[in-house]
Amino acid sequence: MPSLKDLRNRIASVKATQKITKAMQMVAAAKLRRAQEAAEAARPYSERMGSVLANITQAIGGGGDAPALMTGTGKDNVHLLVVCTAERGLCGGFNSQIARLARDHIRRLLADGKQVKIICVGKKGFDILRRDYASLILDRVDLREVKTLGFVNADAIAKKVIHLFNEGAFDICTLFYSQFKSVISQVPTAQQIIPAGVASAPAEAVDGGNAVYEYEPEPGEILSDLIPRNISVQVFRALLENAAGEMGAKMSAMDNATRNAGEMINKLSITYNRQRQAQITKELIEIISGAEAL
Amino acid sequence: MAEAFKFELVSPERLLVSAEVESVVIPGAEGEMTVMAHHAPVMTTIKPGVVTVKAASGSEERYVVFGGFADIVPAGCTLLAESAVAVKDVDRADLARRIQEAKEDAADAKDDQARSKAEQFLSQLTTLEGAILPA
Numbered sequence: 500m501p502s503l504k505d506l507r508n509r510i511a512s513v514k515a516t517q518k519i520t521k522a523m524q525m526v527a528a529a530k531l532r533r534a535q536e537a538a539e540a541a542r543p544y545s546e547r548m549g550s551v552l553a554n555i556t557q558a559i560g561g562g563g564d565a566p567a568l569m570t571g572t573g574k575d576n577v578h579l580l581v582v583c584t585a586e587r588g589l590c591g592g593f594n595s596q597i598a599r600l601a602r603d604h605i606r607r608l609l610a611d612g613k614q615v616k617i618i619c620v621g622k623k624g625f626d627i628l629r630r631d632y633a634s635l636i637l638d639r640v641d642l643r644e645v646k647t648l649g650f651v652n653a654d655a656i657a658k659k660v661i662h663l664f665n666e667g668a669f670d671i672c673t674l675f676y677s678q679f680k681s682v683i684s685q686v687p688t689a690q691q692i693i694p695a696g697v698a699s700a701p702a703e704a705v706d707g708g709n710a711v712y713e714y715e716p717e718p719g720e721i722l723s724d725l726i727p728r729n730i731s732v733q734v735f736r737a738l739l740e741n742a743a744g745e746m747g748a749k750m751s752a753m754d755n756a757t758r759n760a761g762e763m764i765n766k767l768s769i770t771y772n773r774q775r776q777a778q779i780t781k782e783l784i785e786i787i788s789g790a791e792a793l
Numbered sequence: 794m795a796e797a798f799k800f801e802l803v804s805p806e807r808l809l810v811s812a813e814v815e816s817v818v819i820p821g822a823e824g825e826m827t828v829m830a831h832h833a834p835v836m837t838t839i840k841p842g843v844v845t846v847k848a849a850s851g852s853e854e855r856y857v858v859f860g861g862f863a864d865i866v867p868a869g870c871t872l873l874a875e876s877a878v879a880v881k882d883v884d885r886a887d888l889a890r891r892i893q894e895a896k897e898d899a900a901d902a903k904d905d906q907a908r909s910k911a912e913q914f915l916s917q918l919t920t921l922e923g924a925i926l927p928a
Contacts, residue, residue, distance in 0.1 A: 537806070540806060540807035540808065541805055541806060541807070543801070543803050543808045544803045544804065544805045544808075544873060545805075547801075547803060547864070547871055547873055548873060551836070551862070551864050551873070554836070554864075555836065649806065650804070650805040650806055650875075650876070653805075711834065712834045712835065712836050713833060713834065713835045713836070714835075714836050714837070715821060715822065715823050715835060715836070715837040715838075716822060716823060716837075716838065718836075720838075721836060721837075721838055721862065724838050724862070725862065728875070731805075732805060735805055
C-alpha cells in the first residue's frame with residue numbers, strides 16, 4: 500500500500516502530464532487548421548494539372564511520342580517505394596499505419612521475387628522500416644527543419660525520383676502516404692506515380708474540353724515537361740495530406756491522453772481520500788481505546 | 794472597352810489571382826502573347842518572365858513567374874506557374890540565387906543538348922532580371 504505522500508506525488512505528476520498533453524492537443528489543433536488551409540490552397544493547382552494532362556493525353560492519343568515517365572519501362576522488376584511519414588511521434592497509430600501498409604507491400608513484392616528499393620520521407624517511417632529492411636533503404640529525406648512545407652521540398656524529392664528513373668534504377672514507383680479524410684480518420688494510401696497512371700478523365704470536367712487545342716510547342720514536348728511537374732505536384736499533395744493527417748491524429752491522440760490522465764487523477768484522489776480517512780479513524784480508535792483503558 | 798474574361802493564376806501553393814480581366818500578357822515559350830476574350834484554345838508552356846494582367850477595372854498588375862504552362866480556352870485562361878510572385882514582392886536575393894543555380898547547371902551540363910537548354914534558361918532569367926530590376 501503506497502503511503503499518503505507517495506499518492507500525493509503521484510497525483511501531482513499525473514496532473515503535470517495532463518497539462519502537457521492538453522497543451523499539445525491545442526497546438527495540434529492550431530497547426531491542423533493551418534495544414535488544412537495549405538492543403539486546400541494547393542487543390543486548384545493539382546485539379547487543373549489533372550484536367551490539362553487528361554486533355555493532352557487525349558490529343559496525343561497514346562501515340563509513340565509519350566515520354567517514358569508515362570509509359571514506364573515496360574518491366575516491373577524493380578520497385579521504388581517512397582514512404583512519407585511524419586517527423587515526430589506522439590500521434591497515435593499514424594506513422595505505424597503507413598509503415599504497416601508499406602511493409603505488407605514490400606513483403607508481397609519480395610515474395611514475388613521483385614527487387615525493392617525504399618526512399619523514406621520523414622524520420623518515423625525510417626525508424627520503423629530500418630528494423631526489417633535497412634538494406635533496401637536507398638535514401639531518406641529529412642523535413643525536420645522545414646517549418647512550412649513548400650513546393651520546393653516536394654520538388655526536390657520528385658527530382659530525386661526522376662533522376663533515379665532516368666538512370667534506370669527502378670521500373671515502378673509507388674508513393675505511400677496517409678490520406679486526410681477527417682480529424683479522426685486518416686487512410687494510409689499507396690499511389691503509383693511512375694509510370695503515371697493517367698486517369699482517363701472525362702472531358703466534360705474541362706471548360707471547352709471538346710475544343711481543338713493548338714499546342715505551342717508540340718504536345719509531346721509539353722507533355723515531357725508536364726509529367727515531371729505532375730510528379731512533383733503529386734508528392735506535394737501527399738506531403739500536405741500527411742501534414743494535415745499527422746496533426747489530426749496527434750490531436751485525437753492527445754485528447755485521449757488528456758482524458759485518461761483525468762480518469763487516473765480521479766481514481767488516485769479516491770484512493771488518497773480513503774486512505775487518509777482510514778488513518779484518521781485508526782488514530783481515533785487508538786485515542787478512544789487508550790481513554791477506555793484508564 | 795474590351796470584353797472581360799476569367800483569368801486564374803495558380804501556383805502549387807495557392808491561388809494567386811482569380812478575376813475578370815481585360816487582357817493578359819503571357820511569356821510563352823515561343824514568344825510573348827496577349828490573351829483577350831474569345832481567344833482560340835491554346836496550350837503553351839511558359840518561360841520565366843513577367844505576366845501583365847490588365848483587370849476589367851483598368852488597373853494593371855504584374856507578376857513574375859518561373860516556368861509553368863498556360864491553358865487558354867475561349868471562356869478563360871488558366872496559368873499554372875511553378876512559382877509566382879507579384880513584381881513588387883520579388884526577392885532580389887532569390888532571383889540572384891536562381892541565376893547562380895542556372896549558371897552552375899550550364900557549367901555542369903554533360904551533353905550539348907542539356908547545355909543549350911540550361912543556357913537558354915539562364916538567358917531567360919537574366920533577361921527577366923533586367924526587365925524587373927529598374928521597376
